[in-house]
Amino acid sequence: MIVSREKAKLSSPSAVADLLKKIFNREDNLSKDKEHFWVIIVDTRNKVKFVELVSLGTMNSSLVHPREVFRRAIKRGASSIILGHNHPSGNTEPSEEDMRITKRLIEVGKIIGIEVLDHVVIGTNGYSFKEKGLI
DSSP states (O other), X not given: OEEEOOOOBOXXXXXXXXXXXXXXXXXXXXXXXXXXXXXXXXXXXXXXXXXXXXXXXXXSOOOOOHHHHHHHHHHTTOSEEEEEEEOTTSOOSOOHHHHHHHHHHHHHHHHHTOEEEEEXXXXXXXXXXXXXXXX
């Protein structure tokens, strides 16, 4: 489900986190207790084309499959995407599953020619896989 078409330019992980927090804050209180997983489709200048909510999970997990992550990106001819999700606990340190799915999505992206630019986790603070050298 496309949740935003805001045309912001994302020049840093903090800009990504700000955009996702803005989208997240529009959610109702029941949904805020669940993990959300978004895909941000950007153009070649990192300007947002749209943000899609790929998964609305539980308090501590969300089901994410590469097919769903890349579906619209492929249809729209995207060359790159940014991943994002929240941790309802507020702790933005990625879990082992976060690390596994990010690695898998990067590999799938390489195969199909859509670069994963970053994966940002929002909570009390922010966490960027790119800033930590994991992408």
